[in-house]
Amino acid sequence: MVVQKSVVKSRVFGELEVSEENIIFFEEGIPAFENLKKFVIVKEDQSPFFWLQSVEDKDIAFVIINPFEIKPDYEFDLPDEVVNKLEITSAQDVAVFCIVVIPEDVRQTRVNLKAPVIINVNKRKGMQYLLDDERYPLRYYLFENSNSNVQK
């Protein structure tokens, strides 16, 4: 099998070589960026953060984090809608990330626990899903809530 490679231009990383097999398809895009369907996940060195980089627009990259790193008791039932759309067949298919907002005052850095990015790593399909769950805020302040966890 020939693995297709394509070069993605990224403002953060310069030129990224991406295998087709690493591209995650967001059928509905991401709220406010509905036209962008293809993303790759890139690990940040020496930090718990990742990047969700658009393949189609080099300027679009979100900082994301594994929510369990900052809130170990984070949990929710996967809604049928997500299971069906992402073709999830087992728990091993699923990876969850949350989008990190870093404002000018970086002490106010927050994580969107209300709308996690859910990915079927086997089918390479993803979506940002809005949880109907009062336990998790749209703005979970990283440093107020979990200084010690982020040190890792």
Added chain:
Amino acid sequence: MLVLSRKEGDQVLIGENIIIKVISIEKDCVKLGIDAPKNVKVLRYELLQEVKNENVEALQGRERLNKIKDLKEILSDERR
């Protein structure tokens, strides 16, 4: 936009299988019950707007991530 007047307990049918029922009306708050198939997304409109706003703001994070790393060091120094 279709505008309807409905009393408490009244219902509205949308399409084949979406029912909106007026549960109660108190002062400036209407409580609605929404019965829709599982594949129909029902969302508070302003929540979606908030998520969009957060996503747009999140784009600035890429330039500021290095500052967070510094901040983590500062915070850990403070605790020592």
